[in-house]
Each structure stands twice: as structure tokens, then as C-alpha cells.
Amino acid sequence: MAAVLFAFRYMNLIQGKGMFITKFHGLKKIPLKLGVTREKQRVDPLNKKMYMLYKLNAVRK
Known part of the structure; x- marks a missing residue:
């Protein structure tokens, strides 16, 4: 939701005639309990x- 509001405000600010440039700031390690893990597909x-066959339950491996 916040990204949608930001995009709307940004578009209003530049009126379709601007460019948005970002810069990589870095990575932070997080504890495993905060990270999301899931099973391998x-x-x-x-x-x-x-x-598609797998999702339709037509085939199982």
C-alpha cells in the first residue's frame, strides 16, 4: 500500500517528465528467526x- 501511495505522489510531483534514480545502499544480515524459509518446490x-500439471493435481513426483 505504501508503495502505491509513493508512486502516486511521485507521479504527481514530476508530472510524467522526470526520472527516478536509486543507489544500492547495502545488505544487512538478519537472524534466522526473522527470515522466511519454505520447502523446495x-x-x-x-x-x-x-x-501446470502439478498445480492442477494431475501429476505428482
């Missing part, structure tokens, strides 16, 4: 045929 989502 059984089927590669880049293989569209197998992924």
Missing part, C-alpha cells in the same frame, strides 16, 4: 507444462 516453475 517439487516441480520447477520454469517448466510450464509440468508446473
